[in-house]
Every structure is written in C-alpha cells, then in structure tokens.
Amino acid sequence: MLKDMMPHFDLYQPDTVDAAVTLVKQLGGDGWVVAGGQDSFDWLKNRVKRTPAVVDISGIAELRGVTDNNGGVTIGALTTLAEIEAHPLIRERFGLLATAAGRVASPQIRNVGTLGGNLLQDTRCWYYRGGMDCYRAGGNMCYADTPQGQNREHAVFGASRCVAVTPSDTANALVALEASFVLRGASGERIVPAADFFVGPAVDIRRMNALREGELLVAVNIPATWAGAEFYFEKVADRAAWDFALVSIAMALRTEGGTIRDARVVCGAVACTPLRLTAVEQALSGGARDAATADRVAPLASRGAQPLGFNGFKIPLMENLVRRAVRGGQA
Amino acid sequence: MAESIDAQAEARRLSRREFIKRVIASGAVASSASFVMGGMAGCAPRTRAALAGAAERLISIDVNGELRRVDVLPQETLAMTLRYKLGLTGTKLSCDRAECGACTVMIDGVTHYSCSTLTHMVRNRKVVTIEGLRGADGALHPVQQAFVDELAPQCGFCTPGQVVAAVALLQRNPNPTREEARQAMAGNLCRCGAYDSYLNAIMRATGNTGEIHHG
Numbered sequence: 182m183l184k185d186m187m188p189h190f191d192l193y194q195p196d197t198v199d200a201a202v203t204l205v206k207q208l209g210g211d212g213w214v215v216a217g218g219q220d221s222f223d224w225l226k227n228r229v230k231r232t233p234a235v236v237d238i239s240g241i242a243e244l245r246g247v248t249d250n251n252g253g254v255t256i257g258a259l260t261t262l263a264e265i266e267a268h269p270l271i272r273e274r275f276g277l278l279a280t281a282a283g284r285v286a287s288p289q290i291r292n293v294g295t296l297g298g299n300l301l302q303d304t305r306c307w308y309y310r311g312g313m314d315c316y317r318a319g320g321n322m323c324y325a326d327t328p329q330g331q332n333r334e335h336a337v338f339g340a341s342r343c344v345a346v347t348p349s350d351t352a353n354a355l356v357a358l359e360a361s362f363v364l365r366g367a368s369g370e371r372i373v374p375a376a377d378f379f380v381g382p383a384v385d386i387r388r389m390n391a392l393r394e395g396e397l398l399v400a401v402n403i404p405a406t407w408a409g410a411e412f413y414f415e416k417v418a419d420r421a422a423w424d425f426a427l428v429s430i431a432m433a434l435r436t437e438g439g440t441i442r443d444a445r446v447v448c449g450a451v452a453c454t455p456l457r458l459t460a461v462e463q464a465l466s467g468g469a470r471d472a473a474t475a476d477r478v479a480p481l482a483s484r485g486a487q488p489l490g491f492n493g494f495k496i497p498l499m500e501n502l503v504r505r506a507v508r509g510g511q512a
Numbered sequence: 513m514a515e516s517i518d519a520q521a522e523a524r525r526l527s528r529r530e531f532i533k534r535v536i537a538s539g540a541v542a543s544s545a546s547f548v549m550g551g552m553a554g555c556a557p558r559t560r561a562a563l564a565g566a567a568e569r570l571i572s573i574d575v576n577g578e579l580r581r582v583d584v585l586p587q588e589t590l591a592m593t594l595r596y597k598l599g600l601t602g603t604k605l606s607c608d609r610a611e612c613g614a615c616t617v618m619i620d621g622v623t624h625y626s627c628s629t630l631t632h633m634v635r636n637r638k639v640v641t642i643e644g645l646r647g648a649d650g651a652l653h654p655v656q657q658a659f660v661d662e663l664a665p666q667c668g669f670c671t672p673g674q675v676v677a678a679v680a681l682l683q684r685n686p687n688p689t690r691e692e693a694r695q696a697m698a699g700n701l702c703r704c705g706a707y708d709s710y711l712n713a714i715m716r717a718t719g720n721t722g723e724i725h726h727g
Contacts, residue, residue: 184608192586195565204565219610222628239633287699292622422698
C-alpha cells in the first residue's frame with residue numbers, strides 16, 4: 182500500500198450550504214464533495230479515483246444537529262454517527278437508527294463519519310475498489326460474478342451485470358423508518374423517500390443513489406410514523422468491529438394487544454440497495470410476535486434469491502435473522 | 513568536516529528518537545521532507561482560477577495547547593503534518609487507510625484517525641497527540657504509567673494510538689467496565705495481539721483491579 186501524500190487537489194472549504202452548492206456548480210464534474218472523508222480518502226490514496234478539486238463541507242455548521250420535527254426528527258447530513266448513537270431524542274424515538282449507527286465501523290470512524298457519508302458511501306466490492314475495469318467502473322465485465330470470482334460478500338438479489346451490495350448500516354434503518362432525504366442543488370431543493378433514493382445497477386450502474394451531479398444531501402427527515410415502536414437491528418459480520426455486514430436486518434414493528442398491526446423489515450448487504458422484505462411484512466401483519474410466527478414468515482425472506490458461487494450462506498442467514506427479529510433476539 | 517564529526521558525536525550521545533526529532537525541528541531535513549511531501553508525481557502545486565472558499569496554505573493549528581504555524585498542502589493529512597512538519601513522531605503511520613488506529617489523536621476531545629483527516633479540517637480545533645499527554649513535570653500520564661506497570665505493549669508500534677484511545681475513553685467515562693473499554697478500543701489494532709494486556713492496563717489506570725485478568 183502506498184503511504185505517501187494523496188495526489189494534489191485544490192481544496193475548498195465553504196462555510197454555508199449556499200456557498201457549497203455554488204462551488205460544486207462552478208467546478209462542474211471536477212468537485213469531489215468530502216464530509217468525514219472516511220470513504221473518499223481511500224479512493225484518492227489508492228489512485229483508483231482522482232479529482233482535481235475537493236469541496237470539504239465538514240465546516241458547515243448548519244448541516245449539523247438533530248431537531249424535533251412534529252414528533253419525528255430532522256437530522257443534518259453532517260451529524261456524526263457517534264452523535265446519532267448518543268442523541269437522546271433519537272434513542273427515545275428511533276432506537277433502531279441509534280443502534281445501527283453504533284454498529285458502523287470503529288469508534289474513530291463514528292466520531293468523524295457523518296450520516297450523509299454513511300448513506301452515500303460507495304460499494305465495497307473489492308474488484309471495483311481495487312480499480313478493476315468492471316461494469317460499475319465503466320468497463321465491460323463483472324469480476325465477482327465469474328466461476329472463480331470471490332463473491333462471498335456479494336448480492337443474492339437484484340443483480341444486473343453488477344453484483345455489489347449496499348455497505349451502509351444506517352440506510353436499512355432509515356428505509357424501515359420511512360425516512361426521506363432532502364437534496365439541495367443550484368436549482369433548489371427536492372425531497373426523495375429513502376426507499377426510492379437508493380438505486381440498483383438496473384437503474385444506474387455507475388451510481389448507488391438518486392443524487393444528481395451538483396446536488397448535496399443536506400438532511401434526513403424521519404416522520405413520527407414509527408416513533409417509539411418496537412425495533413430490532415442486527416448486523417452479522419466476520420468481525421465484531423470495523424467490518425461491513427454479511428447480512429443485516431432492521432425491523433420496526435407496531436403491536437396491539439399482542440397482535441402485530443404493522444411491520445417494516447429491511448435487509449442489508451443482500452442487494453445493491455436496502456432490500457424491503459414486503460412478503461415478510463405482509464405475513465407478519467395480524468400474527469403474534471412469537472416463535473410460531475417467526476418460523477412461518479422466515480422462509481419468505483429469501484424468496485426469489487439467486488446466490489452466486491460463494492454466497493449461498495446468505496439465504497439461511499437472512500431467514501434466521503428474520504426469525505431472530507420476530508422473536509426479539511432469541512436464537 | 514569538523515562540523516560533521518561533531519554532529520556524529522552528538523548523535524551518538526543522543527537517543528535515536530531524540531536525534532531524529534532534533535533533525536526535523538532544525539529543518540536540516542528540509543530537502544528530504546520536500547521529497548516526501550511535495551516531490552511525488554502529481555503532488556506539485558498547480559494554480560487554478562481562485563474560487564471563493566479556497567483554502568489558504570499557511571495556517572495555524574492548535575496542537576497540544578500550542579498554536580503552531582505551518583505550511584500545509586491542500587491534500588495533506590494530519591498524520592503527515594504532525595510527523596514530518598511538526599516533529600511529533602509519537603503518532604505512528606501504519607495502514608494509512610483508517611483501519612488500524614496507530615495514528616489515533618484526539619481532536620476536540622474525541623479520537624480520530626489522523627491519517628484520514630485533512631490538516632485543513634482541524635483549523636480552530638484542538639489536537640492532542642501522545643506527546644501532549646505527559647504532565648507539566650514530564651511525568652507519564654497515569655494511563656501511560658498503567659501501560660508500563662501492566663507490561664501492556666509488546667512491540668509498541670500501536671501503543672501511542674492505544675494510549676490516546678484509552679485516555680479519550682477515560683475522559684468521557686472515568687470508570688468503564690472491561691467490556692466498555694473493549695468496545696471503546698475496537699478501533700485500534702495490535703498485531704502482537706496484546707489486547708488483554710491493554711485492557712488490564714486500562715483497568716489498572718481506573719483502579720478497577722478486580723477486572724484485571726492475568727492469563
């Protein structure tokens with residue numbers, strides 16, 4: 182590994198969102214936006230991606246913090262994962278997100294890594310990150326989806342030339358909580374539901390989300406819908422710290438008199454986007470939150486899965502995570 | 513000639529670490545430093561039509577309570593600045609990819625990987641490195657002393673980062689359980705595998721001797 186300086190880039194440090202949006206527009210495609218930098222600097226250090234200019238938005242105070250929003254919350258995109266994990270309002274209303282944020286990477290990364298950066302980070306497929314000329318990088322092949330391809334961590338759903346998976350832990354929690362993302366560009370602001378924000382390779386193989394060039398993710402709104410509901414989050418990874426999920430699950434549940442009234446169940450690291458398990462959600466509705474229901478709905482989790490050479494284990498893993506989520510953690 | 517013999521004699525009298533520090537501090541290493549910092553392909557500063565918000569190169573940063581004036585490249589990481597421009601070589605560079613924790617420093621009281629922080633990002637913030645932990649009289653920080661007492665480090669390369677992470681933990685939570693300490697130290701790797709010794713040292717530093725476990 183190279184341990185020298187990154188190649189030169191011009192550095193801009195705007196103080197306001199307006200200034201940042203103007204800068205990004207002026208720089209055209211040349212401005213790489215950095216917040217915590219924990220994804221960006223690896224690309225630049227490894228020379229796999231290069232940029233003539235970096236726009237460091239980490240000093241924009243108006244993008245930090247958590248505020249009450251009619252029983253929900255609005256979270257500035259630069260709020261760090263450590264702040265989210267510890268924030269009383271988020272812990273009280275949306276413990277699912279606090280737990281997910283606390284399972285990201287390592288303490289040092291959570292101290293600097295932002296919610297926006299965790300949502301917008303690029304995939305961890307090592308062929309792609311290693312600089313191979315794969316489909317996602319503009320080439321004409323997928324190195325992971327070959328008989329010898331090392332695809333233990335890759336997708337079992339939604340492959341379309343590319344088999345990379347979403348690396349974000351918080352994205353799954355936010356899709357479960359029906360959050361929406363506030364995007365600001367030179368021509369104004371638009372709001373996109375979390376479920377529509379993440380896109381798979383069939384929609385756009387070069388990007389993992391609906392952010393357009395020149396736009397910044399400025400805030401995340403979580404509505405009151407699931408505030409104080411029953412939650413379950415679990416991330417299975419090879420290492421307990423500083424690792425990406427093999428499979429993760431985020432569940433929000435409302436029960437009434439022992440009966441499940443409504444549920445949102447989202448799996449991470451099985452597709453390019455957070456994967457809503459709608460069949461499981463529907464089957465949960467009206468059932469009791471017990472072992473019998475867990476066993477009944479678990480097989481629905483993996484319906485339609487298409488494993489690659491080395492990731493068939495993700496299918497029973499998904500099913501078991503659904504089982505554990507419904508039971509509330511017991512094996 | 514006489515001068516160089518003097519220098520050699522002095523070098524023999526000094527520890528290797530002190531000698532290297534003095535060389536960096538004296539600026540005698542400027543030519544090789546500029547090789548590292550500015551001589552790499554693609555690192556040469558270019559000019560570009562200035563847009564509003566462009567970073568100044570000459571900045572002041574607060575390191576260990578001192579305001580240090582330093583010329584910083586736009587793409588320079590804090591680990592590079594600390595080690596090669598300010599002579600603070602206690603901060604180690606190992607993976608240079610925010611994975612191992614050897615470069616851990618405190619910024620405004622919380623731990624950061626200095627290899628993955630731009631120096632320009634820490635203007636107006638307080639940086640504390642391993643060098644900043646000792647007392648005014650030069651005494652070891654209680655956490656450092658506990659690390660010594662527990663023979664915690666083996667090869668020692670990850671130790672400055674481990675000490676900084678432990679001090680940051682104890683500032684936030686003066687009496688952590690062993691498990692809480694384990695979680696807080698999860699961002700610092702040790703290739704010698706001395707994790708249990710480090711946890712013993714943290715338990716010693718907090719006076720929680722009941723949670724010290726010797727193999």
